[in-house]
Amino acid sequence: MNLKLYDTLVGKVVDFQPAKAGEVSIYACGPTVYDVPHLGHARTAITYDVISRYLEWAGNKVCLVSNITDIDDKIIARAAEEKTTELELAERYLKIYNEQMAALKIRPPDRQPRATEYVTDPKGGAAKNKRQGMISIITELVDGGAAYIIEGLGVYFDVTKYSDYGRLVHRTPKDLEESGQGRIEPVEGKKNPLDFALWKAAKKGEPEWEAPWMPGRPGWHIECVAMSLGELGDGFDIHGGGSDLIFPHHENERAEACSLGKQFARHWVHSGMVNINGEKMAKSQNNFVNINQMLETISPEAFRLALLQTHYRSILEIDDDTLAAATAGISRIKEMTRLVRNSAAHQNLDEIKFTQDATPLEEYIKPFREAMENDFSTPAAVALIFDLVRDANKAGGSDEQRLLNFMVTLSEMLTALGIVTESPAAKFSATSLFEISNALNLSLGGASHSKFSDEIKELIKKREDARAESDYETSDQLRDELLSLGVQIQDHPDAPTEYI
RNA sequence: GCGUCGGUGCCCGAGCGGCCUAAGGGAACGGUUUGCAAAACCGUACAGUCGCGGGUUCAAAUCCCGCCCGGCGCUCCA
Numbered sequence: 284m285n286l287k288l289y290d291t292l293v294g295k296v297v298d299f300q301p302a303k304a305g306e307v308s309i310y311a312c313g314p315t316v317y318d319v320p321h322l323g324h325a326r327t328a329i330t331y332d333v334i335s336r337y338l339e340w341a342g343n344k345v346c347l348v349s350n351i352t353d354i355d356d357k358i359i360a361r362a363a364e365e366k367t368t369e370l371e372l373a374e375r376y377l378k379i380y381n382e383q384m385a386a387l388k389i390r391p392p393d394r395q396p397r398a399t400e401y402v403t404d405p406k407g408g409a410a411k412n413k414r415q416g417m418i419s420i421i422t423e424l425v426d427g428g429a430a431y432i433i434e435g436l437g438v439y440f441d442v443t444k445y446s447d448y449g450r451l452v453h454r455t456p457k458d459l460e461e462s463g464q465g466r467i468e469p470v471e472g473k474k475n476p477l478d479f480a481l482w483k484a485a486k487k488g489e490p491e492w493e494a495p496w497m498p499g500r501p502g503w504h505i506e507c508v509a510m511s512l513g514e515l516g517d518g519f520d521i522h523g524g525g526s527d528l529i530f531p532h533h534e535n536e537r538a539e540a541c542s543l544g545k546q547f548a549r550h551w552v553h554s555g556m557v558n559i560n561g562e563k564m565a566k567s568q569n570n571f572v573n574i575n576q577m578l579e580t581i582s583p584e585a586f587r588l589a590l591l592q593t594h595y596r597s598i599l600e601i602d603d604d605t606l607a608a609a610t611a612g613i614s615r616i617k618e619m620t621r622l623v624r625n626s627a628a629h630q631n632l633d634e635i636k637f638t639q640d641a642t643p644l645e646e647y648i649k650p651f652r653e654a655m656e657n658d659f660s661t662p663a664a665v666a667l668i669f670d671l672v673r674d675a676n677k678a679g680g681s682d683e684q685r686l687l688n689f690m691v692t693l694s695e696m697l698t699a700l701g702i703v704t705e706s707p708a709a710k711f712s713a714t715s716l717f718e719i720s721n722a723l724n725l726s727l728g729g730a731s732h733s734k735f736s737d738e739i740k741e742l743i744k745k746r747e748d749a750r751a752e753s754d755y756e757t758s759d760q761l762r763d764e765l766l767s768l769g770v771q772i773q774d775h776p777d778a779p780t781e782y783i
Numbered sequence: 784g785c786g787u788c789g790g791u792g793c794c795c796g797a798g799c800g801g802c803c804u805a806a807g808g809g810a811a812c813g814g815u816u817u818g819c820a821a822a823a824c825c826g827u828a829c830a831g832u833c834g835c836g837g838g839u840u841c842a843a844a845u846c847c848c849g850c851c852c853g854g855c856g857c858u859c860c861a
Binding site for chain 2: 291294311312313314315320321322323324325326327328330352355356357449452453454455458459461462463466467468476477479480502503504524525526527528529530531532535553554555556557558563588589592593594596597598600602604605607608609610611612614615618619621622654660662663665666667668669670673676677679750753755758759762766771772773774775776781783
């Protein structure tokens with residue numbers, strides 16, 4: 284693997300090699316579960332899903348950790364609004380989040396730690412478990428002089444004690460302070476306006492944990508330090524999230540972790556934001572699109588394709604045109620697999636096994652790898668899929684060995700991107716051309732044969748009768764009717780009519 | 784204001800010093816095919832040259848400078 288990726292900290296594309304050859308560890312900042320997820324969450328989750336799938340496809344062992352923030356001010360506020368407990372609220376929205384990510388065919392992360400599991404040290408102690416809770420991390424920061432206590436308010440990180448502050452966001456502390464004027468909520472007792480909370484004292488009725496300073500709850504950034512280091516260890520490979528998290532969240536994480544003497548993340552990766560109908564998607568615009576809503580109009584495969592046709596760092600434009608274009612694109616790929624399937628079925632190639640001979644075609648795989656390893660250039664990778672589709676359509680039904688190679692190649696590429704979710708190695712190691720093309724067609728949302736209702740079967744029968752009598756007026760009418768029921772028709776001069 | 788990313792055809796969107804007579808998808812138009820369609824394939828127009836103006840270079844969409852415009856960030860948002 285010869286991967287290059289854009290590292291936010293460096294500000295350019297750099298060579299990437301995992302700390303341990305063949306193993307890649309990724310920490311992707313997950314959601315705060317106080318509301319239903321929206322397209323932004325989907326985009327970020329799919330970005331890291333694709334990255335981890337590709338790296339795995341390329342032969343690495345990948346560990347993807349994505350956390351859940353289940354305690355913070357928004358959750359407390361929302362729980363109060365809904366007259367429920369923070370725990371119940373977080374549970375509920377976490378469940379919805381995971382269900383919707385599954386609906387998008389996003390693979391669950393290898394581990395999904397929650398902030399509340401990381402407040403205190405695990406049973407048996409930090410050293411034994413190789414993971415430290417937030418309270419013990421904060422204690423270390425206080426003891427080391429990087430943090431200070433404001434009585435009755437909380438524990439704050441002193442940014443002047445960390446000389447590299449601002450490097451991730453490419454700003455100087457002075458700049459940050461000036462541009463933050465009027466935005467930063469003044470806190471009585473802070474030494475510097477940029478100082479931020481590591482621990483917040485609990486107000487009456489709020490969830491609280493016992494701590495050396497005062498009962499309270501953790502600040503935002505410290506949770507990700509505890510979870511990323513706890514799950515992946517110091518010097519893990521990639522820390523990711525949406526680009527809106529660069530500052531203050533990730534900057535502050537760095538400050539905390541590096542002040543502990545940790546190397547922390549080796550690379551920082553950030554995915555771009557989502558625009559809806561040419562406008563930024565934001566609460567103030569009141570144009571948040573929920574995943575459920577969107578999945579009523581587009582398949583998860585098509586949605587993923589729409590995302591992949593834009594580079595992960597660019598702004599993603601979502602509107603009806605984008606989604607329709609992606610749906611048409613998936614149909615195009617699906618149609619090709621269907622044509623191959625038919626060809627295999629009609630020629631009885633079904634009986635021929637190609638186990639030994641199926642060969643992914645380097646003419647596609649090689650540039651595909653190059654595209655993906657160039658900072659995950661999925662638009663170029665997707666273009667190669669369409670090149671292959673055209674070439675396979677052109678090849679026609681005659682050369683079954685070549686068709687098989689096309690199918691295996693297509694399967695590899697679709698799997699590497701997660702458009703298709705089966706493992707090709709397991710699925711296709713002992714199968715036929717028909718089985719491969721059928722599997723791909725079905726996993727792209729294609730229909731299997733003869734699963735029509737009696738009503739539809741009746742209409743088909745009527746139409747066939749009409750056509751036999753050359754009554755085209757009636758048969759065309761029935762065709763329209765069938766189409767409105769979702770059945771597409773393809774007549775052929777010397778082959779049976781197909782119903783899709 | 785500061786930081787950062789970007790401005791490419793009708794739309795989306797690659798390319799980032801010569802292979803660009805600018806990938807790929809969608810939409811449009813014409814042809815082959817079809818009873819007519821659909822799908823597929825072939826072809827065409829779309830980018831009078833890649834936001835604008837300078838510069839570097841034998842060579843620039845690609846590098847540099849300036850300007851204009853947009854996104855994101857600038858204390859709790861993926």
